[in-house]
Amino acid sequence: MSATELDALYQEIILDHYKNPHNKGLREPHEAEVHHVNPTCGDEVTLRVHLTGEPGAETVADVSYDSVGCSISQASASVLTDLVIGKPVDEALAIHESFLTLMQGRGNVEPDEDVLEDGIAFAGVAKFPARVKCALLSWMAWKDATARVIQEKAS
Amino acid sequence: MEGLLPQLEVVRKDFPILERTLAGGMPLVYLDSANTSQKPQCVIDTMVDHLERHNANVARAMHQLGAEASEAFETGRDRVAAFIGAPSRDEVIFTKNASEALNLVANTFAWARGDLAVGEGDEVVITEMEHHSNIVPWQLLTQRTGATLRWFGLTDDGHLDLEGIDDLITERTKIVSLTWVSNMLGTVNPIAAITRKAHEVGAVVVVDASQAAPQLPIDLAAMDEAERPDVIAFTGHKVVGPTGIGVLWGRRTLMEQLPPFLGGGEMIETVTMERSTYAGLPHRFEAGTPPIVEAVGLGAAVEYLSDLGMEAVHAHEQAITAYALEGLATVPGLTVLGPLDATQRGGAISFEVDGVHPHDIAQVLDSRGVAVRAGHHCAKPAHARYGVQSSTRMSSYLYTTPSEIDALVEALEYTRSYFKLG
Secondary structure: OHHHHHHHHOHHHHHHHHHHOOEEOOOOOOEEEEEEEEEOOOOEEEEEEEOOOOOOOOOEEEEEEEEOOOOOHHHHHHHHHHHHHOOOOHHHHHHHHHHHHHHHOOOOOOOOOOHHHHHHHHHHHOOOOOHHHHOOOOOOOOHHHHHHHHHHHHH | OOOOOHHHHHHHHOHHHHEEEHHHHOOOEEOOOOOOOOOHHHHHHHHHHHHHHHHHOOOHHHHHHHHHHHHHHHHHHHHHHHOOOOHHHHEEEOOOOOHHHHHHHHHHOOOOOHHOOOOOOOOEEOOOOOOOOHHHEEEHHHHHHEEEEEOOOOOOOOOOOOOHHHHOOOOOOEEEEEEEEOOOOOOEOOOOHHHHHHHOOOOOEEEEEOOOOOOOOOOHHHHOOOOOOOOOEEHHEEEEEEEEEEEEEEEEHHHOOOOOOOOOOOEEEEEEOOOOOOOOOOOOOOOOOOOOOHHHHHHHHHHHHHOOOHHHHHHHHHHHHHHHHHHHOOOOEEEEEEEOOOHEEOOOOEEEEOOOOOOHHHHHHHHEEEEEEOOOOHHHHHHHOOOOHHHHHHHHOOOHHHHHHHHHHHHHHHHHHHHOOO
C-alpha cells in the first residue's frame, strides 16, 4: 500500500471524528441496547436507540453509544449518529443501506454526498477488506437495535 | 551484534519470500512469525518433489508409490521425534494443528473411564496467559464432566503468579495445561518446576509448545521424568513447516490408556459390525488419510532447524529480542506488555502506543512494508488482565535482522507523526 492509499483510508474527516467523536456516551431514554463485537479484532460497541412517534412512522430521537476500537470504527460510529439522529426511521434505514453498499463495493461505488455527508470519507475504507468490518460495526449495531424496538412496539 | 545466526544473509536467501517487495516497492519486513513462520526453499522443494514423484496414499497402497509415500510420511515422523527428543517415535501423533492436538487430549479425557476419568470434585488447572486454544477445550471438558476449571493468575510484570501454587495444584488436580512460551506476553514459563509439582499430586501435565518449539531447544528424553510433561502440542507452520499439520507428543503409557478420538480408517486393528479393536500408537489417534505431504514438509522443516541448530536459533531470537526491546523503548508513549528482560521471554513482543489503536498502527506499518499483528492475538483473558483491549505484536524469527527492527522503530515513529502525536 502506498502513502496515497493510506491517505485515502485515513481521510482528515475520519481522524477528526476519531479525535472528537460526536454523540458519544450512553444516554437515557432508550428502548433498546445492543452490544456488538468484532471477534477477529476485539472491537466493541454498546449502542442505545430511542425512537419516538407512532408505529410505522417513528423518528430516531437519539442514538448513544460507548465503544472501544480503532479510528475507523470510532469515527464511523460518530458519523452514523450525526446522520440518523432526528431522521425518520425509514430515511435512516435508507442511509444505512447506502453506507452498506458503499462499504461492500470494493472501492467501485461512487458515494452520494447528499445522502452520506461525512460518510463519504469512508469510500477509501472499502478498498481494505480487513477494515470494512471496523467501519460497519456500529452501523450493524444500530440496525439491530432499531429493529428490536420496532419489533417490540409491534408485538 | 553478538548472538546472531552466523551467515544470516545466507540463511535469509533460503527464504524466497523475504526477497519480495510490497505495494509501492516497499521491501517486506516480516515481523509476524509468531503468527506463522516463512518457509525455506528446501521445505517447498521437498513438498513439490513428493507431489510430483511419490504421491500415493499411505499404509494401504500395495504398490511402489504407496511404499515410497509411506516411507516419506513415516520419515517425517522420525524427524519430528528427533527434533523434540521424543523417547519413542510412536509417541508422535500427527494432527491438523496445535488446536486439534489440545482438543484431542481434552476430548479423550472427557470420555476416559477408570483412573483417568474426570468428574465432579476433580480440577483442571490452566493459566490466564493461555491462547484461546488452551482455554476453550478445557472449559468444554470441565463443563461436560462437572469438574472445576481453575487457573494461575499473572503478576504485574507478566509472569505466572506462582504464590498460590500449593492451593491451586492439589490432590484434586487431574490435569495441568499451560503454555511453555506465551504468544502475547512472550513469557517463558517454568515448565519443569510446575510439572514436578503437578506430578507430585498425580496430575497429568499438558504443554502448549506452539511458541516454544520454534525457538527453544527441546529434548524430552533428556528431561528428568518427574519434570517431563506428559503431553506437548505444537503446530507445523510456526516451525518453518506447512499449515495443516500439528504434532501431539504424548507419553506412551498415558496415550495407550486414553480412549480413541476420531474413529475411521487407519486407527483400527479389526472391525466387525458390532465392535472394533484399535491400532497401536500412533495410528490409534490418526483416523483417515493423514496430511501426508504436510508431514513430509514438516520433516524437512525440522531437519532444516536442526541443521541450523536450535541453540543457535534460540541465541539469535534472544539477541534480536533484546535489540527490539531497546529500540521500542525509544518510541515515546510505547509500553511493552510482558517481561522486559530478553533472557526471560520469547521473540513475540506485544505493545501499546498511547493515542493510536493497534489496528491503525498495523495499517500504517503495513504501508511501510512492516508486517505485524494487531488485535487480541487469541489471548483475550491475558489482555483483560492488563486492562488492555488489544495490542500490536511484533514477532521475530531466525531470519530477522537488526535492520528490520530499525525499520519497525522508524515506522512506529512515522505512525506517531501520521496521527499527529507530538
